[in-house]
Amino acid sequence: MKDWDTVAIVGVGLIGASIGLALRRRGLAERIVGIGRNAQRLQTALDMGAVTQISTELADGVADAQLIVVCTPVGHIVSHVREAAAASPARALITDAGSTKEVICRELAEPPELVARFVGSHPMAGSEKSGAQYGRDDLFVDRVTVVTPREDSPEELVLRVEAFWQSLGSRVVRMAPDAHDAAVAAVSHTPHLVASALAAATPRQHLALAGAGWSDTTRVAAGDADLWQQILLQNRDHVLQALDHFAAILAAAREALAAQDANQLEHLLQTGKQTRDALGNRPGSHSFLAD
Amino acid sequence: MKDWDTVAIVGVGLIGASIGLALRRRGLAERIVGIGRNAQRLQTALDMGAVTQISTELADGVADAQLIVVCTPVGHIVSHVREAAAASPARALITDAGSTKEVICRELAEPPELVARFVGSHPMAGSEKSGAQYGRDDLFVDRVTVVTPREDSPEELVLRVEAFWQSLGSRVVRMAPDAHDAAVAAVSHTPHLVASALAAATPRQHLALAGAGWSDTTRVAAGDADLWQQILLQNRDHVLQALDHFAAILAAAREALAAQDANQLEHLLQTGKQTRDALGNRPGSHSFLAD
Numbered sequence: 254m255k256d257w258d259t260v261a262i263v264g265v266g267l268i269g270a271s272i273g274l275a276l277r278r279r280g281l282a283e284r285i286v287g288i289g290r291n292a293q294r295l296q297t298a299l300d301m302g303a304v305t306q307i308s309t310e311l312a313d314g315v316a317d318a319q320l321i322v323v324c325t326p327v328g329h330i331v332s333h334v335r336e337a338a339a340a341s342p343a344r345a346l347i348t349d350a351g352s353t354k355e356v357i358c359r360e361l362a363e364p365p366e367l368v369a370r371f372v373g374s375h376p377m378a379g380s381e382k383s384g385a386q387y388g389r390d391d392l393f394v395d396r397v398t399v400v401t402p403r404e405d406s407p408e409e410l411v412l413r414v415e416a417f418w419q420s421l422g423s424r425v426v427r428m429a430p431d432a433h434d435a436a437v438a439a440v441s442h443t444p445h446l447v448a449s450a451l452a453a454a455t456p457r458q459h460l461a462l463a464g465a466g467w468s469d470t471t472r473v474a475a476g477d478a479d480l481w482q483q484i485l486l487q488n489r490d491h492v493l494q495a496l497d498h499f500a501a502i503l504a505a506a507r508e509a510l511a512a513q514d515a516n517q518l519e520h521l522l523q524t525g526k527q528t529r530d531a532l533g534n535r536p537g538s539h540s541f542l543a544d
Numbered sequence: 545m546k547d548w549d550t551v552a553i554v555g556v557g558l559i560g561a562s563i564g565l566a567l568r569r570r571g572l573a574e575r576i577v578g579i580g581r582n583a584q585r586l587q588t589a590l591d592m593g594a595v596t597q598i599s600t601e602l603a604d605g606v607a608d609a610q611l612i613v614v615c616t617p618v619g620h621i622v623s624h625v626r627e628a629a630a631a632s633p634a635r636a637l638i639t640d641a642g643s644t645k646e647v648i649c650r651e652l653a654e655p656p657e658l659v660a661r662f663v664g665s666h667p668m669a670g671s672e673k674s675g676a677q678y679g680r681d682d683l684f685v686d687r688v689t690v691v692t693p694r695e696d697s698p699e700e701l702v703l704r705v706e707a708f709w710q711s712l713g714s715r716v717v718r719m720a721p722d723a724h725d726a727a728v729a730a731v732s733h734t735p736h737l738v739a740s741a742l743a744a745a746t747p748r749q750h751l752a753l754a755g756a757g758w759s760d761t762t763r764v765a766a767g768d769a770d771l772w773q774q775i776l777l778q779n780r781d782h783v784l785q786a787l788d789h790f791a792a793i794l795a796a797a798r799e800a801l802a803a804q805d806a807n808q809l810e811h812l813l814q815t816g817k818q819t820r821d822a823l824g825n826r827p828g829s830h831s832f833l834a835d
Contacts, residue, residue, distance in 0.1 A: 377755050397753065426752070433753075439746050440754040444761040447742055449816030450797055454790040455730050460823055461717070462688065462724075463731040464668050467823070469760045470735040474820040478813035482806050489801055496798055499745040500791075506741055507787055510780055515773050522769035525740030529765040532751055532758070 256420060257282040261318035261341070263311060263333050264325035265289050265298040267380060268350045270388030272322055273303035275421040278390040288314035298385040312340035320417065323349040328483040331360045334371055347371040348414050352437065353487040354401040354430040362403060372414045373401040373430060375437070376423060381475040394422035401430040438491035443499060445481060446492065449474040547711060548573040552609035552632070554602060554624050555616035556580050556589040558671060559641045561679030563613055564594035566712040569681040579605035589676040603631035611708065614640040619774035622651045625662055638662045639705045643728065644778040645692040645721040653694060663705045664692040664721060666728070667714060672766040685713035692721040729782035734790060736772060737783065740765040 260276060262269045265287040276282040287304030288311055289295050295307040308314035311333065315321050321337045323330050330351045337347055347370050351357055358373045378396040380387060398418040402411040415425045428436070452474040455467070485492055502521070509517035551567060553560045556578040567573040578595030579602055580586050586598035599605035602624065606612050612628045614621050621642045628638055638661050642648055649664045669687040671678060689709040693702040706716045719727070743765040746758070776783055793812070800808035 377753060396755075399753070436750040436753045439750040440758045443745075444742055444758050446797055446801075447738060447794065448761050449813050450794040451735055451738055451790060452816035452820040453812060454734075454786070454793045455819055457819065457822065459727040459730040460819070462668060462690070462727045463823055464687075466764045467731045467735050469763045470739050471816070471820050471823075472760045473757045474813075474816040476813075476817070478810050478817055481813050482810040485801055485809060486804060486806060489804065493798065493802060495745070496794075496801075499742060500794070500798075502745045503738065503741040503787075503791070506737055507784065507791075510737075510776055510787075511784060513777060513780065515777060518776060519769050519773040521744060522740050522765075522767075522772050525743035525762070525765040526767070526769050528746055528748065528751070529743040529762050531748065532754055532762075 255281060255283050256417075257319050259284045259286065259317045259319060261286045261288060261315040261321045261337070262304065263288045263314070263321065263323045263337060264329075265295060265304060265385050266324060267383050267385070267387045268376065268378075268392075269322070269324035270298050270301070270303040270385035271378075271390065271392035272324065272350075272421065273298065274301075274388050274390035275393060277302060277305075279420065281420055284317075286314045286318065294385060298388075301385065301388065303385060303388055311336050315341040315345070318342070318345050321345055321347045323347065323351075326480050326483050327351040327353050327357070327487050330357050334361055334367070338367055338370055343370075345370065346410065346413055346417075348374045348400075348417070350374060350376055352441070352484045353434055354399075355434045356487045358401055358403055358430040362405075368403060368405055369407055369410065372403075372406050372411050374414060374418060375399045375401070375433065376418065378423075381473055383477045383480070391422065393418065396423055397426050398423040399426050399428050399433050401428055401433050403430070434488050435491045438488050438495045442485055442488050442492045443495040445473050445476065446485060446496065447499065448472070449481075546572055546574050547708075548611050550575045550577065550608045550610060552577045552579060552606040552612045552628070553595065554579045554605070554612065554614045554628060555620075556586060556595060556598075556676050557615065558674050558676065558678045559667065559669075559683075560613070560615035561589050561592070561594040561676035562669075562681065562683035563615065563641075563712065564589065565592075565679050565681035566684060568593060568596075570711065572711055575608075577605045577609065585676060589679075592676065592679070594676060594679055602627050606632040606636070609633070609636050612636055612638045614638065614642075617771050617774050618642040618644050618648065618778050621648050625652055625658070629658055629661060634661075636661065637701065637704055637708075639665045639691075639708070641665060641667055642778075643732070643775045644725055645690075646725045647778045649692055649694055649721040653696075659694060659696055660698055660701065663694075663697050663702050665705060665709060666690045666692070666724065667709065669714075672764055674768045674771070682713065684709065687714055688717050689714040690717050690719050690724050692719055692724050694721070725779050726782045729779050729786045733776055733779050733783045734786040736764050736767065737776060737787065738790065739763070740772075 285304045376398040452471040551573045576595045667689040743762040
């Protein structure tokens, strides 16, 4: 007896393919429909066993699903959830895997029926790589997935979405959409923008001396630029706030350096070290990046 | 027949201990004297086989050396090289392992005899960890060491210093001191300050959601704050210049985000991605950080 008869995955990139692989590896679904616009990418997901059938038509693909997971870029999630809701059985559960939650969960409060079917999610796993071919059946194991119900989300629905992510091995944290977005602005979106600017600011001729420090500090800048502009724009207010806080601290450090104020400079470095040391070394952090 | 009868290592932390371990592993030195102020740390280096004898008196420790490598924090290198030169045989070769070169090589042009004995070096290997206990006999293998002669450095002296680093497995790159400092300001010192400010700007309560992105981007911020304030102050002008270039690019990104200019934002992210992709994944970059 499987958890699900049919699961539909809309958008079969790294995250979507990993969900499919995890469902199959754990024997949780009878059928997994991979849905996307690009037939070749769908074929890759099928060939690697991430899905059992494929469709380029969203409405067809979700027609028999009990669970629909929308894994498309954040700028497309709202319209894909609406389309999926219209074409799937009325009792089908819908969630997503987007890196932002406030805009998505606010827009999907309309029409009211959707509140009874959709709860947002953000699995904090990923990579600077994108594409089904990088999918892994253990991508979510011991990783946090944030589930972000609205105040009016039915508790039973929220519990089912949480149970789904737990069934893939994920640890679930429940947060309000805006609290989620404020937190990821600080620990993911702003660091991404800073890393990109740092990479962009590095003259190519000096790269020959770039070692592991530069390499680690800028690693996330290798992420997909189109995906990330969507994420940053959807979380604009929180990112601007976090960015201004960062810029003020950096300006103070610049001032201390310009004034040759060794004590003040060391104080800043010490403060950064204390926060960094508070995290420690997370297992597996080297190859998989939260997005 | 060993390369060296006696090598003196002034400052037996991660770098100094790794030099000792590499010399012994490769059978390159008869005796290795570890010199430092802290008897307990010296004992650690002795116990782990990084040195064959120890001394808390610099003048005593270098008395019989043919090669002296000064591995103390950059703010102390100039005075330690002077002390070592005064107390060692006139033919003894002296180099250092400091992360900055311009100030050190300029100050050590006086007295003129020193130019015939000292050439600066910067092995681009290290870690956010410090201390002899993290030393490794392969720390320099396939890593770049920059050797920074002055215009008036005798070629024979420069070749001997280069041969020394090559004998530890390092690849040697020769650069002028100011060119070295401009390059490491861009690829190491400025990224360090940015990573520190980013860590310092992150509210502790959001760390629970920090994943590999935050972890990698801020990894170098775990480095020793006192060592790094000395490095940043010694390379102040180049770092300020690189920092202002970075800040201008970040400000443009902020502007694009605030104005919801998706094209401009994606252009910045794409520029960063192209520079990051130009580096690729350096082997071993995860555990060892250039400083």
